[in-house]
Amino acid sequence: MSSEYEQLLDNLYEKLPKKQTHSERFEIPRLESFVEGNRTIVKNFKAVCDKLRRDPVLVMKYFVKKLAVPSEIQGERLVLQRKLTEDVINKRLDEFVNNYVICKECKRPDTHIEDAGRGTKMLVCESCGAKSTVKE
Numbered sequence: 001m002s003s004e005y006e007q008l009l010d011n012l013y014e015k016l017p018k019k020q021t022h023s024e025r026f027e028i029p030r031l032e033s034f035v036e037g038n039r040t041i042v043k044n045f046k047a048v049c050d051k052l053r054r055d056p057v058l059v060m061k062y063f064v065k066k067l068a069v070p071s072e073i074q075g076e077r078l079v080l081q082r083k084l085t086e087d088v089i090n091k092r093l094d095e096f097v098n099n100y101v102i103c104k105e106c107k108r109p110d111t112h113i114e115d116a117g118r119g120t121k122m123l124v125c126e127s128c129g130a131k132s133t134v135k136e
């Protein structure tokens with residue numbers, strides 16, 4: 001994602017009226033899926049990744065690892081090579097969001113991932129500046 005795009009997002013956020021912080025709660029977007037044969041198709045995979053501002057490949061790798069199921073991205077969709085319920089998939093998405101998106105300090109989702117070398121990833125918060133190692 002380009003920094004120009006992030007700048008644009010920042011500008012948009014600044015233009016929004018400030019709400020009481022306590023009433024703001026980040027809602028994790030829901031994945032919508034259906035089973036086709038022995039596969040599970042996640043229809044809105046890319047849209048959800050966009051909302052989370054995370055690389056679809058990173059999210060897919062998380063699913064592959066946690067669910068131990070081969071999968072591939074096909075356009076806007078994620079195809080998992082096993083029958084899975086929407087509940088199972090969304091539970092993994094919740095975990096992903098807690099580990100890879102939500103700031104540990106201020107609990108906001110305005111974060112990005114930085115590579116800290118040696119396969120270590122850092123979650124960097126754009127709201128409060130906190131950095132934490134991503135638990136995989």
Ligand SMILES: [Zn+2]
Binds near residue numbers: 103106108127129
């Ligand atoms: Zn923070």
